[in-house]
Amino acid sequence: MSSRLDLSSLYAILDPEQTKGRTPSNILRELLSGGARTLQLRAKTLSPRDFLDLARETRKLTGSHGCRLIVNDRVDIALACGADGVHLGQEDMPLHAARKLMGDKIIGISTHEVEQAKEAEHGGADYIGFGPMFGTTTKKTGYAARGPDMLRQVRGAVKIPIVAIGGITENNVIEVWQAGADSAAIISDILGADDIAAKVTRILRLSQSSQQQ
Numbered sequence: 001m002s003s004r005l006d007l008s009s010l011y012a013i014l015d016p017e018q019t020k021g022r023t024p025s026n027i028l029r030e031l032l033s034g035g036a037r038t039l040q041l042r043a044k045t046l047s048p049r050d051f052l053d054l055a056r057e058t059r060k061l062t063g064s065h066g067c068r069l070i071v072n073d074r075v076d077i078a079l080a081c082g083a084d085g086v087h088l089g090q091e092d093m094p095l096h097a098a099r100k101l102m103g104d105k106i107i108g109i110s111t112h113e114v115e116q117a118k119e120a121e122h123g124g125a126d127y128i129g130f131g132p133m134f135g136t137t138t139k140k141t142g143y144a145a146r147g148p149d150m151l152r153q154v155r156g157a158v159k160i161p162i163v164a165i166g167g168i169t170e171n172n173v174i175e176v177w178q179a180g181a182d183s184a185a186i187i188s189d190i191l192g193a194d195d196i197a198a199k200v201t202r203i204l205r206l207s208q209s210s211q212q213q
């Protein structure tokens, strides 16, 4: 049994569809200089070739900053770029098939219910995503906001790390950590910020101060 994954309190997400006119590599540099040390690359509309190019570029920069890289949706691209892991939803490649390909690399599974969380843990996921925590405009999830109380139930049901996602911002992230998330995944509040690096640094400071309380 591999040891419990130690995730940083912020799970940053780079999505080239949400750049406000900036280049993905500019955003990546900002995320890294702000202190992001776990990053997911999410590219829903890029061709596999463009996704791989971006993944390789992202791997280079994340690697030189000691930042973990997780590729969303695509086991093949995660392996081809040398990422640390892959993140899979309930309709992506099933966990057991992904595990055969990924070996002992990280596999995260999106979950929306306590039962899905238990199933992912039982199936050998390294962490789960859980959400949507609050209302989000980034993704049409088809699920109502789960809220901190359901997150607490999930925390009570699984031991593996939980990455909460959906509608999380600098203003509500402490509530999410306090409800048991190891890490908070944030897209629009970070990528929409004028100063992305400063935003990341502020969120990481919040996590340090909330842990000291």
Ligand code: TZP
Residues within 6 Å of the ligand: 131, 132, 135, 136, 137, 138, 139, 141, 165, 166, 167, 168, 185, 186, 187, 188, 189
């Ligand atoms: N999965 C559930 S909600 C979501 C994903 C990928 C999007 C989260 O984005 P935001 O902008 O932080 O609400």
Ligand code: MG
Residues within 6 Å of the ligand: 072, 073, 087, 088, 089, 092
């Ligand atoms: Mg997916």
